[in-house]
Amino acid sequence: MADDVDSDSDDEIEYSGMIQPPLIKQLQTILSEYPDDGQILKEIIQNAEDAGASEMKILYDGRPAVQEPSTKKAPFRKYFKGPALLVHNNAEFSEDDWKGIKMLYSSIKEFDKTKVGRFGLGFKSVFHITDHPVIISGDQLLVLDPHQDSSKVCQTMKLKKLHRYKKMKVDDCLKAFSGVFGFDQNTLESGHFKGTIFRFPLRQEETKLSDNIYDKSKVDDLFMSFKDEAPVSLLFLKCLESITLLREENESKTGDIGEIHFSVHIDKTTIEAVRSSRTDMRSQIQSLGNTLPLDSIRNSYNMKICVEDDVHNVTYRSWKVMNLFQGENSMSSTLQKLSKDDSLSYSPYVGVAMDMDCPSNFQGHVFCFLPLPLTEESLSGLPIHVNGFFALSQSRRFVKWPTADQIRNHTHTDKSIQWNQALVIEVLSEVYSSFLQEFVQESSNYEDLSAHAITVSQCIPDANEVDEHWRILFPPLVEKLQNTKVFFTTNEGGKWISKDQAVFLRSNKIPSGHGVESTIRKILEMYQQNTVEVEDHVWETLELQEQEEVTPDFINSRQKKL
Structure with a gap:
């Protein structure tokens, strides 16, 4: 009877959400998963690529800019301090970009199969450098301040109204931005900046967020890590054509900020062909939405990459590149199912690239559009570079593969691991086979056929050199080359x-x-x-x-x- 009485009572269940840790604590967790290294610049490059930018510049601005401390009357002053690291690209933020950059653990790009940096977490690695990222794009300025109350972390302002915001000192903004990438007083008066600037004031003292003090030497390390991979950084991107590093250490300079320190770009001899091929494939993929094509989409091009250092030493490397977006008609039922799985949201897209100079010390590197950090895990042992929409570790540093225990016990049922294996077996084998056959067909372009034959032979992998995870490529590749x-x-x-x-x-x-x-x-x-x-x-x-x-x-x- 007591149970019956209780069931008729007016008492209601008490509902509540999970208690979330403070934003600072969540950011610290993210930073612990993203080491303070060259991966930071890659995350920013990926965002520029996803925005459709063709040019990108990264500037170390050693000028002090605003030195006065923030006060109650000028609380924004700390956002414009120097020195700073600035990044510019020639694309503007879309509404989705403005939404996405305010997300913490997910991203507006999460289910967009055409995007590289879809996961949102990567950009947060900039908090290794700064406590206060500032973004200017189009007609807006955004400050991210994780030290603020949770309702005030994202502070958005219109450029044209900057002088009207209470406690915002326009002179502080101009000290930090004037003369940088074309930004000046006229920009504020017009209310529009053509392109996007990220400004990261370097952390100069320990804060609640991080004790990582950032100075010129650490920026030098970032630059050096990029320069090491610069000759291959543009190989598999769909939009970016040039990346330039600049420095400004003249503290009194006020205009035309930044002297070129290093640059990498697609050479003028191949830029038009590369641009046309990239654009055509990109438009075909974008027209699909979230569906798969029935027939495969592919492109190939020769790319000459030019690298220039601060003393004007110029080097060139020539590459042959082929990309493939696998069509549904060429997929196994397993790959079809995985390609349509929204929890993965990956595209059956793989590319390969061969260094036409065939250096004897060449090491095949793994890319997820940009090269993965150079470790043994990111070297495939193949005689070509391989790019793909691979499922990566949380830090986006490694391709996910089954562990030795999983292989031994046949328990590698993780869908992301299955995806990577299917991508290698089906899509990589197809593009590799097509690459070799096209390379053979191009022999008419060479006077010395015997020398070209040697180059073709060098494209064929050596089973003794290839990493164990990539050997699953061999059976399907041999089958496709059978006749x-x-x-x-x-x-x-x-x-x-x-x-x-x-x-x-x-x-x-x-x-x-x-x-x-x-x-x-x-x-x-x-x-x-x-x-x-x-x-x-x-x-x-x-x-x-x-x-x-x-x-x-x-x-x-x-x-x-x-």
């Missing part, structure tokens, strides 16, 4: 043939001495054999053991037949 003409013979003036048409010659398998090798070569030439000289790694990787090979017995049999 393709990727082997070069000098017979009949030089031609490309399939493996079934070839007689393979491995010089280290021919008896040495007494002119045996030269005699065998003369016999092969005399009887017009489709001889293909092949390196051991190609022999092993492409599983050529069942094919015809030049041996003394083979020579004897040919002589008997003829």
